[in-house]
Amino acid sequence: MVEAVQVQLKKGVLELCVLALLSGGDAYGYALASRLAEGIGMGEGTIYPLMRRMQADGLVETYLVESQAGPSRKYYRLTQAGRARFEEQKTEWTAFSGAVNAILGGAQ
Amino acid sequence: MTRQEFISRLRAGLAGLPPTAIVELTDDYETHFADALAAGRSEAEVAASLGDPDRLARELRAEAGLKRWEADRNPSAAANAVFAVLGLGAIDLLVLFPVLLWVAGCLLGAFIAAVACFGVGAVLMVAGPFVIHGAPMAAVGLAGLGVMAGGTCLGAVATIVTIGSVNALVWYGRLHMNLLRPALENQGSNL
Numbered sequence: 001m002v003e004a005v006q007v008q009l010k011k012g013v014l015e016l017c018v019l020a021l022l023s024g025g026d027a028y029g030y031a032l033a034s035r036l037a038e039g040i041g042m043g044e045g046t047i048y049p050l051m052r053r054m055q056a057d058g059l060v061e062t063y064l065v066e067s068q069a070g071p072s073r074k075y076y077r078l079t080q081a082g083r084a085r086f087e088e089q090k091t092e093w094t095a096f097s098g099a100v101n102a103i104l105g106g107a108q
Numbered sequence: 109m110t111r112q113e114f115i116s117r118l119r120a121g122l123a124g125l126p127p128t129a130i131v132e133l134t135d136d137y138e139t140h141f142a143d144a145l146a147a148g149r150s151e152a153e154v155a156a157s158l159g160d161p162d163r164l165a166r167e168l169r170a171e172a173g174l175k176r177w178e179a180d181r182n183p184s185a186a187a188n189a190v191f192a193v194l195g196l197g198a199i200d201l202l203v204l205f206p207v208l209l210w211v212a213g214c215l216l217g218a219f220i221a222a223v224a225c226f227g228v229g230a231v232l233m234v235a236g237p238f239v240i241h242g243a244p245m246a247a248v249g250l251a252g253l254g255v256m257a258g259g260t261c262l263g264a265v266a267t268i269v270t271i272g273s274v275n276a277l278v279w280y281g282r283l284h285m286n287l288l289r290p291a292l293e294n295q296g297s298n299l
Contacts, residue, residue, distance in 0.1 A: 029136060030143035037157070045158035048136040049168055056175065073139065 014042060014050060016093055019078065019086035022060065026077040051076060059085055109155040111141045121165025125172055133168060174278050186274045193281030211273055218266035225259030 017036055021027060027035075033047040054060045059082035064072045078086065115134055122130045137158065144154040158164070173192030177185045190208075233252025237245035 028139075028143075030140050030147075033140065034147075043157070043159055044140070044154075045137075045164055048133070048140075049171060051136075052133075053171070074136070 013040070013093075014046070015054065016086075016089045018047075018050065018054065019059070019082060019089065022076060022078045023083065023086050026075045028065075028073045028075050032076070054082070058082075109152060109161075111145075111151045111155065114141075114155045114158065114161050117161040118165050121162050122169060125169060129172065170281060174281065177274065177278060181271060186270070189274055189278055193277050208277075215266055215270050215273075218262060218269075222259045222263035222266060225262060226256050227259075229253065229255030229257070229259055 014036070017040060018032060021032060021035060029047060029051065032051075033042075033044045036042045036047065037044050051060065055062065055076075058079055060076045061079050062074050062076055065075055066072045115138060118137060119130060119134050122133060125133075140158070141151065141154055145151065155161075170192040173188045177189035179185075194204075229252050231252070232255060233249050236248040236252050240248050
């Protein structure tokens with residue numbers, strides 16, 4: 001059960017991280033995957049199912065960009081709803097992590 | 109594992125999804141390989157970091173099945189979602205199967221009872237007053253109506269319980285999707 005909770009926790013945080021990365025500029029799959037893999041140690045294959053889910057939820061949209069080498073790249077960009085979700089989740093995360101830190105600090 | 113092997117196993121595992129979805133999904137991973145190779149990584153390394161393609165395909169298919177159930181709640185989508193979760197193989201089938209059979213059996217019984225009550229009530233209401241003598245006609249008719257209402261009520265409750273059980277199974281299945289397992293293991297080794 002602990003493991004299941006961890007999975008759910010990471011899934012929630014993962015969405016927030018993707019929203020944060022995209023709020024700084026549009027990105028393509030590999031760039032997102034490698035940033036998240038080195039940042040929070042996420043499995044690289046995870047990003048694509050997540051992006052599909054976020055696209056289905058209307059948080060991101062895609063467009064193709066011709067690349068000089070190989071096939072054209074699919075870029076992701078935040079929608080209006082995605083931006084709103086980011087602000088909302090960022091506020092929640094800041095409040096939550098602040099509260100947890102306060103408790104951790106008190107337990108020294 | 110080579111890039112070709114990974115993609116063909118993924119594609120084989122996705123069979124059954126709409127063709128456009130399969131193309132989109134495999135394209136994502138094809139591009140991932142191309143970008144990773146351009147960044148100087150080997151095919152084997154990339155395949156290893158992406159995880160088991162069979163497992164990935166099962167979870168992508170399961171997610172599609174669950175999405176369908178959430179979009180339209182009909183019996184076929186429900187069956188689809190149940191099989192999608194079972195197909196994940198994440199749940200201990202030996203434990204779950206008897207429970208699932210028991211719940212399905214009870215619900216089937218309830219549905220049959222509901223239909224039977226409705227039918228008996230209808231007959232009692234229409235024919236009862238003429239067949240049963242010695243009781244006031246209105247009382248027999250009302251009793252029939254009451255039995256019909258009881259049947260309808262039972263049917264409605266059974267439907268609600270069915271939807272609830274499928275939702276619970278979907279929630280449980282999502283919780284056990286293993287797409288994030290590599291992430292957890294990586295984190296464990298870093299700590």
